[in-house]
Amino acid sequence: MSKKILVLYYSQTGQLTEIVENFVLGLKSPFVSSRLSEREGDLGVVEVVRAKPKNDFAFPWTSERFFDAMPETVLAIPAPIEKIELKEAKYDLVVFAYQPWYLSLSIPANSILATDEVKKILKDTPVVTLIGARNMWLSSQEKLKKILKEAGANLVGNIALVDRNQNSISAITILHWMMNGKKDSYLGIFPKPGVSDEDISNTKVFGKTVLEFLQKVNFDGLQQQLVYQNAVDIKPDYMIIEKLAPRLFLIWANFISKRKNRTAWLVVYKYYLLFALFIIAPIVLTVNAILFRPFMRNKIREKKKYYEGVGMME
């Protein structure tokens, strides 16, 4: 039977658009196994919807706007978006592609999920999440799991594409990309920012895997298969940063959102963030590697397994 698939997303730079396009190519791929095919050529309908904020986030960013987005992102305050027009009243699968901002769902991603149309469509529907991030998406995914649960959706798979370069390097290169608008090498010395072209192109493989499970009408084992295909790669170092940083971001967001001289406080936050990224984080990670990590191997393995999965912490 033909399946109806909805792919919902927003992309500011176009990177997530490319990821979605490759994933959809996989979703539309011919059947690998005839066992899965009920009728050759009857692969289903894939509807792709790119959401548009009413006041879109201009790209490239200015430094001021980049940091100004923090409080509303972290406090999960949605922004108005154009009405999401859907062709169907119900889908067999929803693919929700998003990008984290400040360890939370980006404002546009959050705004998509806040609409009545999307809430309605998510109810009792299997969902696969597709993330295009720098390298820190664990906290945003935990927030998303809660939103999906509240909407009555059933998270069955997650794919997270990241910049594979070292943390400080990717922080420098992403800032270059965000402020200049070009996804190219900073000074001709640094690696290209963001998700690599190779990883973007490889997203087809994950689309194909999701299609196979969709045709079986059984998503049991989908996430294990995606993990086996390296659709998520959890780094223990980032688990530590993501455990500590969201609480600090929340304090900053609450504090700044209540200030009359917001612009001045955002400058203070900017220097705090740069200090945290380039000075505090490396120190925390070094201390952790020497003093804690060797004695916490089982706990780290357990946590890694949790983040690889689609279940929700009690």
Ligand SMILES: Cc1cc2nc3c(=O)[nH]c(=O)nc-3n(C[C@H](O)[C@H](O)[C@H](O)COP(=O)(O)O)c2cc1C
């Ligand atoms: C304001 C802002 C904050 C971001 N914060 C994070 C973050 O916390 N974690 C992360 O992995 N990537 C972060 N990124 C990178 C984005 O998730 C995304 O990969 C990148 O902006 C590509 O944009 P697009 O998906 O809109 O095309 C941030 C980007 C922006 C613009």
